[in-house]
Amino acid sequence: MTRKSFLKRLSTLPILSALWPHLMGSAGGASPSPSPASRVRPSDPGWPDNAAWEKLNQAVGGRLIKVESPLAGYSAANDTAHANILKDLQNPFYIGDQPGATQTTGWVDAWMSAPSVYAIAAQTADDVVAGVNFARTNNLRLVVKGGGHSYLGGSNAADSLLIWTRAMNKVMLHDTFVGQGCAGHQSPQPAVTIESGAMWIDAYHAVTGEGGRYVQGGGCTTVGVAGLIQGGGFGSWSKKFGIAAAGLLEAEIVTADGQIRIANACTNSDLFWAIKGGGGGTFGVLTKLTLRTRDLPDFFGAVIATIQAKSDTAFHDLLHEFIDFYRDHLFNPHWGETVSFRGNNELAITMVFQGLAKSEVETLWNPFFDWIKKSPDKYTIAFDPIILALPAQKFWDAAFLKKYLPQAVHSDSREGASENHYWWDADNGQIGKYWHGYQSTWLPKTLLAKDQTAELVNALFSATRHWGATFHFNKGLAGASPEEIAAARDTPMNPAVLNAFALVIIGGGGPPVYPGIPGHEPDITTARQNAQKIGQAMTEFSKVVPKPASYVNETNYFEESWQESFWGPNYARLKIIKEKYDPAGLFFVHHGVGSEAWSPDGFTRRA
């Protein structure tokens, strides 16, 4: 019997289970509270009284908020006010500023966005400590929210206390960063420390716009830094710069016992490894993160085009041609982002590049576009190819983009809003979205081999007969340098990511839903029908992917075997780390590490 299986058996014995943290190596600090059988709701007698809440309010400098939905005043408002509320809810920065809202409004049969009872609008690590201690001692359901973009609803729960990090958004650059306790073990390197409530646009503005450097983060400007990193995280150029979490050098984290800990390669290295992809809201509350920065390429560019095939056969041929073209010319660190394959036989290209001159890119793509143009009976170019290259330092510069690419961006137009804040038009369709279905799986690079292409193309074509599919080439590391692959291997992500040339995402939904607001109720029947079609489309890929695995930050709420799917062989180690730092399961998220021990709403411990 191995040490691990021996300890696991011991832990099932009631008396010895109390010793579990010590056997496994406890996190130290305050002794963990005993595991509650169920957490309290406002209607329960155990819910803290007003005096207790007031004491917490004082401890956090008056930053305890009674949370309401931004729609709370809707029914009493007039038509103009209605229109203004609904307009604000189409602005992701406004949504992010609401403690009682999330960027996704819900997902059919899965979850609906619900405000917490109270939120701590944390400004310091001490505020977070006060919140964690209060939740633990009062047996509350605790939620953590940063950017609020969780697809799985991880940052909201009814009847909960929310630790809301939105106001913790400072960014600080370093020329020579060495992690605490790492002197003599790590060479000093350029880095950036970002408070955990910051959005990626805040990081890019400071690191690239002002600092002339690159930090690996997400494509969407309003996604939160802490949520993305804890899931692993992909940027547009992951095949060049690796996964975002692999660039994490250090984090400050408040664990369930209320201790502020440093986690890096030299201090609490197990916790450090776990937060590099083990999932948000699970191991503690991150208060700041330090990420390595890199040299900035001269240019970032994009290739955008849409091709319409005039028949199913022509579309099938086009898929084949494109996959061949991708394998031979784009499967390398220069290229990232997406191509969508649609049910109406359209192929939409939104690829980005780095490290290439515009003229090189034109020469590279000419043969592909020539192939299309020579068959006007089979194809039309629905959206003429645009190939553009921008000075990389201007890529996240709102003023520059508004001037030269106004159609690509939307500004936060509220009075007093930061001039640096914009969101990409490409993300517009996701604001407040109500998901009908959303599934993803990594596509192994073996499917690109010449003798496998036909199989891949058949699966892709068949999938599109049910629902459109998008290949995110930047969300698989095959084609990246050995150094980036090695760095990604030192994270808990499912190792399938290392050999995947892309993540295929199949998703669909409708406009935001606001139950109780006329005209904004969910259409459950349509949603369920669409969910079924999305599932059928993904089944076509399951036929060619022997061991499906998925990216925890962009995945199916109903993922089966989620432990295996998100983390594969790393799950067992994650579970041990979870039990060490959070033995009572204070931190709960749907399909998070250790969540098997709880009811789906995180309120009741399973027997």
Ligand SMILES: Cc1cc2nc3c(=O)[nH]c(=O)nc-3n(C[C@H](O)[C@H](O)[C@H](O)COP(=O)(O)OP(=O)(O)OC[C@H]3O[C@@H](n4cnc5c(N)ncnc54)[C@H](O)[C@@H]3O)c2cc1C
């Ligand atoms: C429009 C859109 C675009 C996206 N684009 C990309 C992309 O380009 N690349 C990519 O990899 N992913 C992308 N994602 C997925 C994204 O990475 C995840 O949704 C991520 O978890 C969002 O983080 P957040 O802080 O915004 O969300 P939140 O909902 O606030 O948090 C997500 C999870 O992390 C937890 N969490 C948040 N802050 C903390 C903290 N300080 N400490 C501990 N736990 C915390 C929450 O409890 C929750 O479980 C996108 C999502 C959307 C909706």
